[in-house]
Amino acid sequence: KIIGNIGFRNCPTTKMNLFQSVTSALDNTLASDPTAVIFGEDVAFGGVFRCTVGLRDKYGKDRVFNTPLCEQGIVGFGIGAAVAGATAIAEIQFADYIYPAFDQIVNEAAKYRYRSGNLFDCGNLTIRAPWGCVGHGSLYHSQSPEAFFAHCPGIKVVIPRGPVQCKGLLLSCIADQNPCIFFEPKILYRAAVEQVPTEAYTIPLSQAEVIQEGSDVTLVAWGTQIHVLTEVANMAQEKLGVSCELIDLQTILPWDTETVCKSVAKTGRLLISHEAPITGGFAAEISSTVQEECFLNLEAPIARVCGYDTPFPHIFEPFYIPDKWKCFDAIKKLIIY
Numbered sequence: 001k002i003i004g005n006i007g008f009r010n011c012p013t014t015k016m017n018l019f020q021s022v023t024s025a026l027d028n029t030l031a032s033d034p035t036a037v038i039f040g041e042d043v044a045f046g047g048v049f050r051c052t053v054g055l056r057d058k059y060g061k062d063r064v065f066n067t068p069l070c071e072q073g074i075v076g077f078g079i080g081a082a083v084a085g086a087t088a089i090a091e092i093q094f095a096d097y098i099y100p101a102f103d104q105i106v107n108e109a110a111k112y113r114y115r116s117g118n119l120f121d122c123g124n125l126t127i128r129a130p131w132g133c134v135g136h137g138s139l140y141h142s143q144s145p146e147a148f149f150a151h152c153p154g155i156k157v158v159i160p161r162g163p164v165q166c167k168g169l170l171l172s173c174i175a176d177q178n179p180c181i182f183f184e185p186k187i188l189y190r191a192a193v194e195q196v197p198t199e200a201y202t203i204p205l206s207q208a209e210v211i212q213e214g215s216d217v218t219l220v221a222w223g224t225q226i227h228v229l230t231e232v233a234n235m236a237q238e239k240l241g242v243s244c245e246l247i248d249l250q251t252i253l254p255w256d257t258e259t260v261c262k263s264v265a266k267t268g269r270l271l272i273s274h275e276a277p278i279t280g281g282f283a284a285e286i287s288s289t290v291q292e293e294c295f296l297n298l299e300a301p302i303a304r305v306c307g308y309d310t311p312f313p314h315i316f317e318p319f320y321i322p323d324k325w326k327c328f329d330a331i332k333k334l335i336i337y
Contacts, residue, residue, distance in 0.1 A: 011197040019189040021163035021196050022051040022128070025170040026089065028200040030059045033087050036174075038064045040074055040091030040128075048093060049130055049189050075101040075127060079109050079179075082122035087174060092129040095183055096143040101127075109179040110154030123177035128170075131159065131183035132224050133275055133321055138314035144223075144276035144307075149181055150253045150285065156180040156205060157252040161226040163194040168203030169250060176205060185223040208256035210263070214245035217334055218263040220272045220286060222249040225322065229273060232327040239328075242335055252282055260286065261293045268299035269334045273322045278306035300337035303330040 016024060029036045038052060044066045046053035056064040067074050074090050081088040092098045098105075105127070113121035133142045149157050156178050160166040166184065173180035211226070212233060219229045226248050233244035245263050249255055264270045270290055272283035283304040290302060305322040313320050 011199060011201070013195040013197050015193060016163045016167075016196040017190050018160075018163045018166050018184065018192045019049050019051045021167040021194075022170060022184060023053060023055070024196065024198065025167045025174070025200075026052060026055060027058070028171065029087065029089070029174050030055060030063060032200065035085060036063065036087040036089065037081060038089045038091070039067050039077065041067060041069055041093045043091050047091065049186060051128075051184075051189075052091070071097055071099075071101040072104055075104040075109065078125045078127065079104060079112065079122045082125040082179070083112065083120055086124065088122075088125045089174065090125065090127045092127060094141050095129040095131040095145055096140045098127075098129055098145060102148070105149065105155065105179075105181070106152045110152050114154060121177070122179055125179040126170075126173045127179070127181045129181070129183055130186035130189075132185045132187060133312070133317060134187045135317065136314070137312070138317075139311050142312040142317070144183075144274065146183060146252045147276055147280055147282045147285075150282050152253075154178070155253065157183070158205060158250065159183045159185070159223040159252060160250065161185070161223055161248050162188065162192045163196045165203060165209075165248075165250065167196055168201050169205070171200055172202040172205050175202060183223070187224055188227075203250075206251045206254050206256055208250055208259040209248045210245065210259065211248055212244065212246040214243035214267065216243045216267055217245070217269040217271060217331055218260070218267045219244050219246045219327075220249060220260055220270065221247075221274060222252065225273050225275060228322070228324050229327060232324050232331065235324065235328050236331050240332065240335065242331060244331070249286075255286070257289055257293070261290060264290050264294045265297045268297055270298075271303040271305060271327065271330050271334060273305040273327055275307050275321060277309045278304055279309050281306050300334045303334055305330050
């Protein structure tokens, strides 16, 4: 089943939070694909965020198993398993700890097909990792490293905003014939709850979703920040009479330039927001592309509301994150320019 914006129609659904939607997607995969394996630190016990609860008992220790605390080894093993024909689903316990595996991802996984002239590939590899701020994570449990991987051809980078998108996009990543990195907003693991289909379904990759149509300003984000901008769009309408078009990018690489540029051509104004530091963040790539494609349509300079160029703080997290007030202020500046 492929589900876009049409709803679920006659699909049976159940109430799930975001981590339960991950579990459901992994359960569907293990049930339908006998080659699928899940591995990472503590996944056999259910994982620190409970995303793999019950899967080892249901499918056995040969298909859901723990690894040593070695991210480079986790991804390296995943590449080998995928090349050998398995559907390999690796978990990095926090996105902040993906850096030891950086070489394996960008120099091996991303280039495996290219360097072998398509004789071999590790397209069956999916790497999951909890991502983004959580309220108390500080330096090493709050990072958003998507921009590092957006500079690397050969992989796909995907970030969902809620349980429905999480399950559909994760299943799309697992089915995709390219190695994928799937970042899961950990602050939403328990906070976001929706009716989610129990059966397997996919949501197309590299396809942004226009969540709310508008005429004055285009707002672009992904993951947790979509919920911030949803509130900001309502504030702008109520307090300023400004109509905002809200777009969830969903896939960071390769991203949906067409949907974003079409919206900006209509509204003439663009605000992009993410938690990661502003310098070199993915908002810069979006801004550059839109400036090239929509220059004559722009009514104001493109605005970026992002994290600061500092390590992620602990007690100062409320001041660091791009909250609704910073985004609302940016919209006011766009309108009066």
